Amino acid sequence: MKKHNFSAGPSILPQEVFEKSAQAILDFNGSGLSILEISHRSKDFVAVMDEARALVLELMGLTGKGYHAIFLGGGASLEFARVPYNLLKEGGKAAYLDTGTWAAAAIKEAKFFGQTEVIASSKADNYSYIPKGYTIPADADYFHYTSNNTIFGTQMQQFPDTDVPLVCDMSSDIFSRQLDFSKFGIIYAGAQKNMGPAGATLLVIKEELLGKTGRAIPSMLDYKQHIDKESMYNTPPVFAVYTSYLTLQWLKNNGGIAAAEAKNNAKAELLYNEIDRNPLFVGTAKTEDRSKMNVCFLLKDEAHTEQFDKLWKAAGISGLPGHRSVGGYRASIYNAMPIESVQVLVDAMQELEKSIQ
Numbered sequence: 001m002k003k004h005n006f007s008a009g010p011s012i013l014p015q016e017v018f019e020k021s022a023q024a025i026l027d028f029n030g031s032g033l034s035i036l037e038i039s040h041r042s043k044d045f046v047a048v049m050d051e052a053r054a055l056v057l058e059l060m061g062l063t064g065k066g067y068h069a070i071f072l073g074g075g076a077s078l079e080f081a082r083v084p085y086n087l088l089k090e091g092g093k094a095a096y097l098d099t100g101t102w103a104a105a106a107i108k109e110a111k112f113f114g115q116t117e118v119i120a121s122s123k124a125d126n127y128s129y130i131p132k133g134y135t136i137p138a139d140a141d142y143f144h145y146t147s148n149n150t151i152f153g154t155q156m157q158q159f160p161d162t163d164v165p166l167v168c169d170m171s172s173d174i175f176s177r178q179l180d181f182s183k184f185g186i187i188y189a190g191a192q193k194n195m196g197p198a199g200a201t202l203l204v205i206k207e208e209l210l211g212k213t214g215r216a217i218p219s220m221l222d223y224k225q226h227i228d229k230e231s232m233y234n235t236p237p238v239f240a241v242y243t244s245y246l247t248l249q250w251l252k253n254n255g256g257i258a259a260a261e262a263k264n265n266a267k268a269e270l271l272y273n274e275i276d277r278n279p280l281f282v283g284t285a286k287t288e289d290r291s292k293m294n295v296c297f298l299l300k301d302e303a304h305t306e307q308f309d310k311l312w313k314a315a316g317i318s319g320l321p322g323h324r325s326v327g328g329y330r331a332s333i334y335n336a337m338p339i340e341s342v343q344v345l346v347d348a349m350q351e352l353e354k355s356i357q
């Protein structure tokens with residue numbers, strides 16, 4: 001039986017994407033060859049790469065606005081170092097917002113390259129909220145933040161208004177809601193949360209930001225090299241890019257980001273309403289900062305853990321336990337998660353309530 005997969009990443013993808021990518025492993029485009037054995041420079045794959053890059057800009061409304069979309073290896077984690085390498089000027093400084101484990105990991109890497117100012121942090125409260133009312137230094141080379149904190153279940157609802165270039169780690173909420181993407185200098189995301197399998201990272205970058213640091217950059221770490229070579233400087237993660245391409249097509253054919261956002265709002269509302277209504281559960285994130293992608297909650301009384309775990313497992317749910325630094329439960333309800341699966345979880349929560357009365 002196909003499980004209801006609430007895993008935080010790698011995570012659920014549309015069923016249609018599983019089927020098409022499985023087919024391409026057996027026979028890619030009727031070529032008599034598997035997608036796994038073709039040259040990345042073959043005509044058919046170059047077309048996939050070009051279309052995937054164009055689709056990203058189209059979905060974000062960035063076509064013809066001075067942006068490039070490229071697919072890279074190394075995970076979102078490599079961007080933690082590649083961003084300062086490409087943007088932090090010799091003698092300059094970068095500003096960071098510390099909203100969780102991934103933000104902290106990005107800050108750690110930036111420190112290798114120069115002055116790194118953490119302008120606000122919610123660490124003292126186990127990252128249960130998004131800091132507000134901070135000031136971004138006007139002389140910073142860029143301001144980096146995480147739009148959705150996958151582990152702690154918080155999500156940025158308001159975006160800073162500043163002339164400093166915005167760099168955003170959107171790994172776990174990219175393509176989940178409409179934003180004015182032209183406000184960003186760099187957006188990056190590991191594919192495996194809302195777009196594809198592990199192995200590819202999407203980077204969307206405004207070209208005018210590059211070439212200003214005054215330092216030489218090794219080729220593989222230089223965004224300009226990857227842009228100039230149209231994401232083919234070296235062998236790209238072919239299968240991960242192809243599968244991401246299928247997801248992007250699925251997104252476009254189903255109404256784009258606007259339609260995905262409406263569904264995501266409905267799913268999040270259904271689940272948060274149950275967490276707030278059901279006397280056995282409590283959410284961990286501050287209400288106004290709750291994530292619509294990763295819903296974190298606890299049992300008020302841990303004595304019910306065994307029984308609740310039995311109930312959701314019997315309902316065919318997988319991947320529900322929370323990250324070890326938060327505990328409890330985390331329901332990741334990315335774009336591909338149908339509302340019917342969220343209802344199955346809500347039913348299990350209600351069943352627990354009934355069995356206890």
Ligand SMILES: *Cc1c(COP(=O)(O)O)cnc(C)c1O
Pocket residue numbers: 009074075076077078102146148149150169170171172190191193
């Ligand atoms: C998962 C995640 C990462 C790390 O991604 P890798 O691809 O494993 O390097 C970084 N940032 C956020 C917000 C994430 O959710």
